[in-house]
Amino acid sequence: MRIDLHTHSTESDGTESPAQVMESARAAGLDVVALTDHDRVAGWAPARARATEFGLGFLPGIEISCAINHASLHLLAYLIDPLHEELTAELDKARTSRETRAEAMVERLRADTGLTWPDVQAHFSAGTTIGRPHIADALVSIGVVRDRGEAFDRFLYSGSKYHASHYAIDPVRAVELVRAAGGVPVLAHPFAHVTGRVVADRTVESMVDAGLAGIEVDHRDQDETARAHARSYADRFGLIRTGSSDYHGAGKPNQLGENVTDAKEFERILEEAADSSSAYLP
Ligand code: AMP
Ligand code: ZN
Ligand code: FE
Ligand code: FE
Numbered sequence: 333m334r335i336d337l338h339t340h341s342t343e344s345d346g347t348e349s350p351a352q353v354m355e356s357a358r359a360a361g362l363d364v365v366a367l368t369d370h371d372r373v374a375g376w377a378p379a380r381a382r383a384t385e386f387g388l389g390f391l392p393g394i395e396i397s398c399a400i401n402h403a404s405l406h407l408l409a410y411l412i413d414p415l416h417e418e419l420t421a422e423l424d425k426a427r428t429s430r431e432t433r434a435e436a437m438v439e440r441l442r443a444d445t446g447l448t449w450p451d452v453q454a455h456f457s458a459g460t461t462i463g464r465p466h467i468a469d470a471l472v473s474i475g476v477v478r479d480r481g482e483a484f485d486r487f488l489y490s491g492s493k494y495h496a497s498h499y500a501i502d503p504v505r506a507v508e509l510v511r512a513a514g515g516v517p518v519l520a521h522p523f524a525h526v527t528g529r530v531v532a533d534r535t536v537e538s539m540v541d542a543g544l545a546g547i548e549v550d551h552r553d554q555d556e557t558a559r560a561h562a563r564s565y566a567d568r569f570g571l572i573r574t575g576s577s578d579y580h581g582a583g584k585p586n587q588l589g590e591n592v593t594d595a596k597e598f599e600r601i602l603e604e605a606a607d608s609s610s611a612y613l614p
Contacts, residue, residue: 333595336588337366337391338408338520338548338576342457343375344395345465347581350375351382354390356579360588364389364598364613366410366576370461371397371423371430373414380612387614391601395520396510397426399500404490405522405531407506407539408548408574411605412515419513422501427461429499434462436496441467441487444494445476464488465583480583503535507542514606518546518574523561524553540569545604550575550591572600 340346341353348356350367353375357365365388367379376392383390393410412419434452441447451470456462468483477483487494501509510517519539522531536544548554549562550573566573575591578584602608 333363333598334361334589335364335389335593335595335598336360336362336577336579336591337364337393337410337518337574337593337598337601338368338395338551339365339579339588340369340395340581340583341367341375341379342460343372344369344461345463345580345583347583350379353579353581354379354382354386354388356581357383357588358386358388362388362589364391365588366391366393368393368395368408370395370463371426372459372461373412373423374459376414376610380610384612389614390612391598392610394423396423396506397430397498397500398503398506399497400503400535402497403531404497404500405503405535406520407503407510408518408520408546409506409510409513410516410518410601411608411610412510412513413607416509416513419509422506422509426498426500430462433496433498434464434467437464437467437488437494438470440494440496441471445471445474445487447471447474447476465580469583504538504542507539507544511543516545516572516601516604517543518548518572518601519544520548521551521553521578522547523558524551525558530558536565540565540571544569544571546572546574546597546601548576549573551578552586552590553578572597572604
């Protein structure tokens with residue numbers, strides 16, 4: 333069984349539609365794939381419809397933007413009730429704030445790069461969770477940088493003078509809300525120092541106390557030391573261990589199935605959910 337539990341579509345900052353992500357997952361030889369767009373569930377229906385057509389296992393998920401002490405942190409959440417009011421309100425709030433924040437960043441970038449808001453608008457459709465990758469795509473299309481990677485390295489990294497932050501929920505409250513919505517919270521790439529500050533040990537521990545179910549171990553932004561640290565949490569607290577690609581289509585080098593999750597760990601996710609009937613398992 334090849335199981336990849338972390339991917340993005342055009343409903344957030346991936347470059348393929350939800351249905352296309354499923355097609356790519358089949359082509360990559362996966363048996364089960366989770367779609368985990370940032371702060372948004374709109375991709376679930378088209379993804380599940382396409383996965384069902386060719387008998388690919390589908391797990392609905394999201395990647396929730398969280399922040400603690402001004403550092404961002406990502407929480408994967410599987411099999412949540414997408415109509416849970418408090419959780420939905422939080423996701424809406426983050427998405428709205430992400431738009432304001434993107435406009436603020438474009439304002440800061442304008443003098444030095446000539447970038448305008450319409451340049452960015454050309455790279456997402458209504459409802460999409462807007463992120464720095466969309467600004468990166470716009471910088472590519474006006475010829476300032478070659479790809480998203482260069483845009484992050486030169487302009488968009490956190491700490492850059494062009495960077496602005498957005499509203500994001502406290503991670504302990506996010507864990508509680510995911511559990512309240514019947515879902516299974518899994519801490520995403522906690523020790524990925526490649527892409528920013530790592531999550532503090534005391535934050536992980538307070539999330540465990542709040543009901544954290546799992547931790548992402550195998551992820552390209554975590555080296556062997558980081559993975560060993562994540563594994564030690566899994567051992568200490570009995571957390572589910574996941575591995576995944578964090579696929580963003582052409583937006584990142586990450587390839588589907590480059591890291592995978594054991595079938596036993598995947599089973600535990602299904603067992604911990606209040607209702608796993610929204611997963612499709614051929
Ligand atoms: P944001 O959600 O606006 O804070 O932007 C973070 C997103 O940008 C993450 O989901 C990453 O996948 C993506 N990202 C971060 N660094 C890079 C990079 N160097 N190249 C492409 N995408 C990146
Ligand atoms: Zn992303
Ligand atoms: Fe992430
Ligand atoms: Fe991600």
